[in-house]
Amino acid sequence: MPATKFICPNGNRIPIKSCLAACPQKERCLFLPTLRAIAVSVDRGIKEPTVTELIAGVRETYLKKTTDFAVAPQSVLYALHGQAVHTINENCTDGEILSEIRLKDQITSGKFDLYGKILDEEEGVLGDLKVTSSFKLMKALGIYKTRVATGEIYKTGLKKGQMKYRNELRADGVKHVLDWAIQLNYYRMLLEKEGFTVKRMFIQAMCRDNNLRIAAERGIDQSVYIIPIKKISDQWLIRYFAKKASQLYIAMQTKTLPKICSSKERWHDRKCLDYCDAGENCPYGQQLRFEKAKQVS
Ligand code: SF4
Ligand code: SF4
Known part of the structure; x- marks a missing residue:
């Protein structure tokens, strides 16, 4: 599944289609054509796993193919x-x-x-x-x-x-x-x-x-x-x-979450914390983010 939502600068989430149709804020966070281009870039419409997808962790690719996720336009x-x-x-x-x-x-x-x-x-x-x-x-x-x-x-x-x-x-x-x-x-x-x-x-x-x-x-x-x-x-x-x-094929067929990405694939947790688009749907990413939020508050 491609990204389906944008994360606004104030933290709100909005379906990408709704954002492109009309921004609920007084002013858009980026120019409309830029947001449209980002929407296209996060949905390449390729079903089978590509070379770059297979280089990433199998769990990350599985989650990005099977779950909805949100991206902050400015970060992509x-x-x-x-x-x-x-x-x-x-x-x-x-x-x-x-x-x-x-x-x-x-x-x-x-x-x-x-x-x-x-x-x-x-x-x-x-x-x-x-x-x-x-x-x-x-x-x-x-x-x-x-x-x-x-x-x-x-x-x-x-x-x-x-x-x-x-x-x-x-x-x-x-x-x-x-x-x-x-x-x-x-x-x-x-x-x-x-x-x-x-x-x-x-x-x-x-x-x-x-x-x-x-x-x-x-x-x-x-x-x-x-x-x-x-x-x-x-x-x-x-x-x-x-x-x-x-591994990805079996996970998709059996609808089973693959094992955690390797330490290298998850950039020794840096990716899970801040850069993995699948992070909010991954139990490991959720746990790390929860602990980080607890430390900050
Ligand atoms: S333009 Fe920016 S602030 Fe407005 S809905 Fe879209 S992502 Fe959110
Ligand atoms: S949050 Fe970490 S372990 Fe989970 S899919 Fe992303 S990179 Fe892999």
């Missing part, structure tokens, strides 16, 4: 940024680059962004466009903070006699791009099944908060980064997607 606005970037690129392929084609196999379907001569003179390059946060980019680029001794000693105060430290950024950490790599590699596999050779894969990641101080503190000083993606074996991909597709 970033999805429109992503779509706008896709459209801009799609309109500039000059007929020589393939883009935005949905491919299917027995397990799932996925729509790749760009394929062809997109980076240099080499054909067969697969590209994916992302609009993401400086936090995710910092992780994807392997940037991390480390405490370095300055060589100076505190001369007064509580820390008198102790070494002074400062935070330094390093860029030689683990590159956390597994989800992006799984997604892009599945598109590669779908393209190869259709007879297209994929020689290299890249993500073009645009930072949505790159001019904020927090982004600079995370070492993100460019608005866009090109990130190479390595090949993952087809065998591994098929096993991973077939298992999740089968």
Whole structure:
């Protein structure tokens, strides 16, 4: 089921259709065309699970397919940024680059962004466009903070006699791009099944908060980064997607709530608390949100 309700800035919930027909507030919280675009973006009308849905937790995808949920228009606005970037690129392929084609196999379907001569003179390059946060980019680029001794000693105060430290950024950490790599590699596999050779894969990641101080503190000083993606074996991909597709299929057939999403899938609970659209229909998400609300009140 797609999202059926909007959450207004004052916390009220309203069916999306009613919101679009007439806002009960004195003034809309966003322009009407923006709200219409958001309504379209939260209902893609695809029944079978897609590559991106299978990468998410099975419980999350199950709940989003079987229960009504509400979204705050302002919090899903970033999805429109992503779509706008896709459209801009799609309109500039000059007929020589393939883009935005949905491919299917027995397990799932996925729509790749760009394929062809997109980076240099080499054909067969697969590209994916992302609009993401400086936090995710910092992780994807392997940037991390480390405490370095300055060589100076505190001369007064509580820390008198102790070494002074400062935070330094390093860029030689683990590159956390597994989800992006799984997604892009599945598109590669779908393209190869259709007879297209994929020689290299890249993500073009645009930072949505790159001019904020927090982004600079995370070492993100460019608005866009090109990130190479390595090949993952087809065998591994098929096993991973077939298992999740089968878990989802069984859950849908038996109408049984799948087991809790893995710690990684739920971003170590951060997603359950603030970012999972299925959170209010998930017992685990409900419990976490209840405890958080109790702490605040
Ligand atoms: S326009 Fe905004 S405030 Fe008005 S009903 Fe829709 S979501 Fe609520
Ligand atoms: S709230 Fe957490 S556990 Fe529940 S569906 Fe969402 S991500 Fe999964």
